[in-house]
Amino acid sequence: MPSADVARRSRSAGSNAEDAIFVKDGDPVAFFFHLSVREGRDVLEQEITRYGGDVCEDEQQANVILVDEEADIEHIRRRYYRSHVLWQQRVYIECRDFVRRCIGARKYEHRRPARKGMPGAPVGRVRVPFTAEDDERLAFYIATVWPKASDGGRTGNLLYQVLTEELPEYREWAKRHPWQSWRQRYRMNRVRFDPMI
Secondary structure, eight states, X not given: OOOHHHHHHHHHHHSOGGGOOSEETTEEOEEEEOTTOXXXXXXXXXXXXXXXXXXXXXXXXXXXXXXXXXXXXXXXXXXXXXXXXXXXXXXXXXXXXXXXXXHHXXXXXXXXXXXXXXXXXXXXXXXXXXXXXXHHHHHXXXXXXXXXXXXXXTTSHHHXXXXXXXXXXXXXXXXTSOHHHHHHHHHXXXXXXXXXX
């Protein structure tokens, strides 16, 4: 009885060379359907085999695991790519539309997922340190809006958003820092600011 690899090679050899999109190094690319793919499997399987690929029943034999668009593909990728199991590290996890994208481009090619930046200040933005003058101006501003600490409101967002976005008389110096930084400056130094206010 011939092995699955031999059967795959013979099927891909019979397909037209210009239609052999899902062939790599002379072998058909093996696809596996993730359990999230419930609909449209038959059509996808026909397209894969028509263009030289193969659909396997064992995910360990797969080169590509196809995932439904509704599934959390990033979570699935992390589970495979961070695994200590070698076959899970080498398999590609792609959405179902990957098959049609390759056929449309007439090329079997994986795109690296876009890297998401880390939270925080935008790249290239320099952090501006607070000065004594900044602290005096902040204390004066809070004193004009919320003179009594017992009235509350000094740690809310709106107070600092108004400072940086809506008050033209403060805008020139207030724009030195984002509103979140002004708010954090007061919150972390409240013991020093309250007597100044």
